[in-house]
Amino acid sequence: MMSSFVRVKRGVFVRHAGDESIVCSPRTGGCSVMRYAKPILDELTRKWRDVNEIVRAVAAKFTCSVKEVSEGVGPVVEELISQQFVEMTKERVMPLAAIRGKDIRPLCDLSSNNDKNGTLLGDFYQRHGLPSELHLDLTDGCNEKCVHCYLPKRGANYLNKTIALKVLKEFREAQGLTILVSGGECMLHKDFCEILRYANSLNLNIVVMSNLTLCDEKMVEFLKEIDPQFINVSLYAVTDSIHDSITQVPGSCSKTKSAIDALKNAGVHIRIATPFMRENKNCVDELNQFAAVRHMHLIPDAEIFGQTDHTCVNQTHALSIDELKTLVSGHRDLFLKIPLNQSQCEFEAKVCDIGDARLNLDAKGLYYPCDGFHGAIIGDAHKESLWDVWTGGPLNKLRELKNGDFGTCSSCINRAWCKVCPMRNFNETGDMFTHATWRCMATQIYRQIFEEK
Numbered sequence: 001m002m003s004s005f006v007r008v009k010r011g012v013f014v015r016h017a018g019d020e021s022i023v024c025s026p027r028t029g030g031c032s033v034m035r036y037a038k039p040i041l042d043e044l045t046r047k048w049r050d051v052n053e054i055v056r057a058v059a060a061k062f063t064c065s066v067k068e069v070s071e072g073v074g075p076v077v078e079e080l081i082s083q084q085f086v087e088m089t090k091e092r093v094m095p096l097a098a099i100r101g102k103d104i105r106p107l108c109d110l111s112s113n114n115d116k117n118g119t120l121l122g123d124f125y126q127r128h129g130l131p132s133e134l135h136l137d138l139t140d141g142c143n144e145k146c147v148h149c150y151l152p153k154r155g156a157n158y159l160n161k162t163i164a165l166k167v168l169k170e171f172r173e174a175q176g177l178t179i180l181v182s183g184g185e186c187m188l189h190k191d192f193c194e195i196l197r198y199a200n201s202l203n204l205n206i207v208v209m210s211n212l213t214l215c216d217e218k219m220v221e222f223l224k225e226i227d228p229q230f231i232n233v234s235l236y237a238v239t240d241s242i243h244d245s246i247t248q249v250p251g252s253c254s255k256t257k258s259a260i261d262a263l264k265n266a267g268v269h270i271r272i273a274t275p276f277m278r279e280n281k282n283c284v285d286e287l288n289q290f291a292a293v294r295h296m297h298l299i300p301d302a303e304i305f306g307q308t309d310h311t312c313v314n315q316t317h318a319l320s321i322d323e324l325k326t327l328v329s330g331h332r333d334l335f336l337k338i339p340l341n342q343s344q345c346e347f348e349a350k351v352c353d354i355g356d357a358r359l360n361l362d363a364k365g366l367y368y369p370c371d372g373f374h375g376a377i378i379g380d381a382h383k384e385s386l387w388d389v390w391t392g393g394p395l396n397k398l399r400e401l402k403n404g405d406f407g408t409c410s411s412c413i414n415r416a417w418c419k420v421c422p423m424r425n426f427n428e429t430g431d432m433f434t435h436a437t438w439r440c441m442a443t444q445i446y447r448q449i450f451e452e453k
Helices: 051-062 066-082 119-128 161-173 192-201 217-226 240-247 252-265 284-293 313-317 321-330 386-390 393-399 422-429 437-452
Strands: 005-008 013-017 020-025 030-035 086-088 109-114 133-137 178-182 205-210 230-234 270-275 297-301 358-361 366-368
Touching: 005 051, 013 119, 020 119, 030 066, 030 119, 051 066, 066 086, 133 161, 161 192, 161 386, 178 192, 192 205, 192 217, 217 252, 230 252, 240 252, 252 270, 270 284, 284 297, 321 437, 358 386
Parallel strands: 133 178, 133 358, 178 205, 205 230, 230 270, 270 297
Antiparallel strands: 005 086, 013 020, 020 030, 030 109, 358 366
């Protein structure tokens, strides 16, 4: 009998925990949680496979008949095809229904959801206590000198390749999903391509964070091959003089824009990330237009948090409270924050999402808990496994932080508009429990503008 051939689509990932499996496409937001499906899902790969071969392989695992297993495999594959996680050869020579039984519940239970907000994915990882994201600082060095950077010194540290590969392997073994490759400027690392190829071989979802000034034709071809979920590109203005005044590197704007277009033409997904400050506060519309005509997302930020050495010299470039009000009022759709659920503001509620999803590794091989919180070292990749750090005491203590630990935060009338941030407090005051004053004033502005509508 002739067969159908199926394979998992690019950009689709499968992870397992307990008797559950999750199938997801971070790029599209598609997500399904399945129970008791691991034996079938393990047989589906990015290479074409005969459905009958999959049936025989699963039957061998269960030491049962092909007929019994075929009653479970067919519906699972049909379901995955219908959700566009799996594709079938164009010449569908044998309908899968021909091997489908009436009821697959004894073998597999499926629940599906369009997961644009990541709720189903996040719940899966939190339910099983697993890390879903790993942020890698390949270097703390950079070829730009951005005036707002939260790293006070452009260092000369480069993450040891052996340590990088070790950590990636441990992350994948922990059912981790996404790596965010950053710096400094990550493309300065001489082993950038080798590290990403290894991550790709582990079937990890890849996000690259870069200024793209080092992205030549060869790098474009490499990134096309790797096919990251997206590249987060730092672009501060479309006008060269404004962008370059922020990076302090003449010609950087032109290089970044050229690389954006080259990558777009190669089919690589791009997101434009722009923190707004005094230098580029009037550039929102031009950046919006630049992104829109290229069908790219613009990810704006109206706030700059302080440097990791507590000097906060970079915040001299931050918007004043009046400038913030003007910016947010004029572009409500981009900057106005949605209030939190009231239950998240209660005294005993967890203060933030620290330790919920992400681990960070700096260029020295030291773990820290979240973006920018370099002053809170929670482990050493040279001495500890990723899993030991993820489940260890230092991170567990941070996970236990509640609103009530932060003074008046839980009773503040603006709490629903504020993401209390221990990292920001620490960087700007030296104490994660002492409020960053600018952030409190900014929250009042968000609330006022929200209530004006």
